[in-house]
Amino acid sequence: MSFDELPATGTIRRAPAGTLGSRATGTIERAEPTRGAEPIELLRRVPYGRLATSMRALPFLTVARHIVCDGRILLRMHSGFGHHEACDGSVVAYGADNYNAAAYGADHYNDTACADGGDLWSVQFTGPAEIVHPCPEQERLFGAAPVSVNGEPFAPAYLRVDPHFVTEHTLKF
Numbered sequence: 657m658s659f660d661e662l663p664a665t666g667t668i669r670r671a672p673a674g675t676l677g678s679r680a681t682g683t684i685e686r687a688e689p690t691r692g693a694e695p696i697e698l699l700r701r702v703p704y705g706r707l708a709t710s711m712r713a714l715p716f717l718t719v720a721r722h723i724v725c726d727g728r729i730l731l732r733m734h735s736g737f738g739h740h741e742a743c744d745g746s747v748v749a750y751g752a753d754n755y756n757a758a759a760y761g762a763d764h765y766n767d768t769a770c771a772d773g774g775d776l777w778s779v780q781f782t783g784p785a786e787i788v789h790p791c792p793e794q795e796r797l798f799g800a801a802p803v804s805v806n807g808e809p810f811a812p813a814y815l816r817v818d819p820h821f822v823t824e825h826t827l828k829f
Contacts, residue, residue, distance in 0.1 A: 696779075696822075711739070744786060748785045
């Protein structure tokens, strides 16, 4: 199935969002990164996330590059480990956050959170994954690929996660 033959969007069930903690930030005003933003739109603010599922009955977590196209999540990962094959047809979880923005500053990640008190967010999407073959335009959206992974040449594999359940959390400062 090509990425363009996906089912219609709008079928995502969203879990309640919660505030995990808060503290005063002084007199500096900041935009709230999650105010008015849908969880899938938050993915546009960071380039990488983590994919979780099981392989041979053991859980695993791997890094993946993501893009959002037409409200859908497309992942690029290294094919050499076989993680994409383990995920194909399985229910997976994919999560991303802006937690590193606190360490590196907002400009590093093109987000509003930063080391001096911006809000942090985390989103997780759970649903079935399927191996897909993106069109050239979608491949370009991923940007430059890594040269190698653990010393072997990077070979891309692509998955689509069809989110059925969404969880979003914010940490207010």
